[in-house]
Amino acid sequence: MAEGFAKQLLSANWQVASAGIETHGLNSLAVKVMAEKGIDISQNQSKLIDPQYLASCDLVVTLCGDARDHCPVTPPSVQKLHWPLIDPAQATGTRAEILSVFRQVRDEIEIRVQKLSNQ
Template sequence: MAKERVLFMCIHNAARSQMAEGLFRHLHGDDFDVFSAGSDPQEVDPLAVRCMEEIGIDISSYRSKSLKEFEGHEFDYVITVCGNPYNACPFFAGGKKYFKQPFEDPSAFEGTEEEKLELFIKIRDGLKDWLEDLYYSYMLPEEGCCDLSEEMEGCCGSNDKEFSCK
């Protein structure tokens, strides 16, 4: 059976979507093919690489990709992780399901190197928490549900995809 495909998007594909790709690949890469791209790709931010290294996830070989590289491809999930009152996020036609959760652009933050790293870590941790909720609420394979323990019997069945069994 083919893996479901996930595309994470933001504008620059330099921080948020790169971290989301690394996190999701680390957590669920056995079940999903995971990609990221942006509408205006920039170089992957070294602080994104550094904050991911702190939790044992290596994204140093990742490269920023344009959404154009994926034109004509289909994805089971297209997930947008950018957006704030000052910018618009890209859109990608070719997704079966779409999710959006705005996270602040850490590369736009002005401060000391340590302050910037703190913001990257905060966003990384927020992404991780949100991605886990998203997975357990909407993406959990039905056959992988409820084998956690007998106590959880009946949870997360096909009629209860909204309940999180984590």
């Protein structure tokens, strides 16, 4: 979701990629709630990060505690931000309740990416 908003809201000067310490398939509920905002992420794929990838970054944003706690060490030249968001893929309950969590996280990500675009 963050990659989708970043590609829409940040200037063309930004090179945006979603990456993680593990690659996972695209969550269909993330695709659904982003489509509600008019953003198609159905073709997005997470990349696997490694030290070389991190060294080429100017900014790394982690989105949940697990990512922050397990992200490989970044060089001092790389700015790091942590957005302490819950992982909506871990939400439980009815489909409506789970979708509500995805929407809450989506909306928080949008706000935070908008703030990045204003810096």
